Amino acid sequence: MRITGSKVGLALRCLHPWADGVQWPDRATSGSEAATKGTAVHACLEEVANGIDGWTVEGMARAHGITGLADEMRPLVAAGESVMDNLDSGAVWLPYEPEVAYYYDPATNTAGRLDSWGHRDYSAAPEGAYACTLDLVSLPTEDPTEAMVLDWKTGELDPGDAADNAQLRMGALCVALANPVVKSVTVILAWLRPGGPVVDEYEYSADELLRFASVLQGSHERMRLGLTDPCPGPHCSSLWCPIRATCPATTAALAKLGGTRLSGVIQDEDHAAWTLGRLGAVKEAIKDIEAAGQGWAAEHGDIPMPGGKVWGPFEKSRESVHLDTAGAMAALEGLTVAELDKAAPRKTSKAALTKALGKDRAKDVLGRLRAEGAIHRGTYTSWGIHKA
Numbered sequence: 180m181r182i183t184g185s186k187v188g189l190a191l192r193c194l195h196p197w198a199d200g201v202q203w204p205d206r207a208t209s210g211s212e213a214a215t216k217g218t219a220v221h222a223c224l225e226e227v228a229n230g231i232d233g234w235t236v237e238g239m240a241r242a243h244g245i246t247g248l249a250d251e252m253r254p255l256v257a258a259g260e261s262v263m264d265n266l267d268s269g270a271v272w273l274p275y276e277p278e279v280a281y282y283y284d285p286a287t288n289t290a291g292r293l294d295s296w297g298h299r300d301y302s303a304a305p306e307g308a309y310a311c312t313l314d315l316v317s318l319p320t321e322d323p324t325e326a327m328v329l330d331w332k333t334g335e336l337d338p339g340d341a342a343d344n345a346q347l348r349m350g351a352l353c354v355a356l357a358n359p360v361v362k363s364v365t366v367i368l369a370w371l372r373p374g375g376p377v378v379d380e381y382e383y384s385a386d387e388l389l390r391f392a393s394v395l396q397g398s399h400e401r402m403r404l405g406l407t408d409p410c411p412g413p414h415c416s417s418l419w420c421p422i423r424a425t426c427p428a429t430t431a432a433l434a435k436l437g438g439t440r441l442s443g444v445i446q447d448e449d450h451a452a453w454t455l456g457r458l459g460a461v462k463e464a465i466k467d468i469e470a471a472g473q474g475w476a477a478e479h480g481d482i483p484m485p486g487g488k489v490w491g492p493f494e495k496s497r498e499s500v501h502l503d504t505a506g507a508m509a510a511l512e513g514l515t516v517a518e519l520d521k522a523a524p525r526k527t528s529k530a531a532l533t534k535a536l537g538k539d540r541a542k543d544v545l546g547r548l549r550a551e552g553a554i555h556r557g558t559y560t561s562w563g564i565h566k567a
């Protein structure tokens with residue numbers, strides 16, 4: 180299995196999915212409407228970038244088998260068009276080309292363009308080479324030392340900063356190595372949201388890209404030596420590990436929780452110690468499961484639950500009262516001291532005073548507050564493992 184641009188960030192943290200004999204789920208059965216919507220939006224923007232007329236969002240949705248999602252696609256396509264309008268008006272990155280495939284071969288530290296007949300067809304790349312498809316590429320003619328690569332993101336989760344995106348960094352490396360005159364590459368991460376695009380940029384120098392090439396070479400060497408044991412971490416879910424459901428590390432983590440021995444009913448002292456000693460692992464597992472659920476929902480859409488409900492992101496709002504607003508205290512006029520104390524208690528802490536006033540002044544103020552009896556000492560009970 181070849182390491183591709185969208186998975187290079189994961190591969191740099193864990194090579195196990197690409198180890199000999201590891202099976203990935205069938206793409207045909209693991210696809211989703213959300214992923215197909217992203218593909219269809221990309222296809223629309225490819226038409227825009229190529230200056231092709233006559234296509235419609237509805238037609239593109241129909242061609243991808245998601246006719247009902249055309250309304251959701253429309254604002255994302257418009258967001259992408261506005262990004263291209265900006266590129267056009269700035270004229271810095273003209274001309275640009277959509278959907279260009281490249282490879283990077285760590286064995287020879289070379290890169291090249293792949294003129295594939297079908298999208299994501301990397302069969303012409305050398306064996307063991309990384310491969311990626313760049314959503315937009317610009318090799319400007321006015322200043323041939325600068326290039327640009329852009330990636331559209333259409334998911335629900337914030338894709339983060341352009342500078343932290345391994346996929347774009349690999350794309351920049353490919354463009355720089357394949358075009359030796361290029362001395363710097365600007366990467367643009369364009370997150371297409373219904374309300375408009377969120378765009379972040381970063382400019383890579385040739386030195387930074389060479390350093391990244393050596394990181395990829397190191398990873399390639401580890402793969403060659405068979406150093407592909409699972410390396411679990413937050414990346415398992417945040418970077419969409421494709422074999423998470425069957426990974427031996429995930430299975431081992433669940434086994435560590437002890438299956439049926441975990442229970443809310445304590446059987447004896449040994450069982451109490453055994454159960455409570457695993458609370459940390461249980462809390463980690465909860466975070467892990469939540470992250471996995473969020474990752475799945477972001478990629479595949481809301482998860483149907485019993486009773487006609489779904490599990491996924493939703494908007495919530497809450498109001499907060501700001502008593503430091505002018506006139507706020509006057510609005511509380513008429514409340515008794517006891518009511519005020521309950522409804523709008525004025526409390527601070529030693530840490531807040533120290534943070535606001537600095538150590539020495541806070542010490543002075545705390546001394547005066549103590550003398551006035553304004554500092555109360557209370558005890559409370561905390562639960563957890565501690566020294567006997």
Ligand code: SF4
Nearest residue numbers: 193409411415420426
């Ligand atoms: S689930 Fe995590 S540890 Fe397992 S193969 Fe995937 S990235 Fe590696």
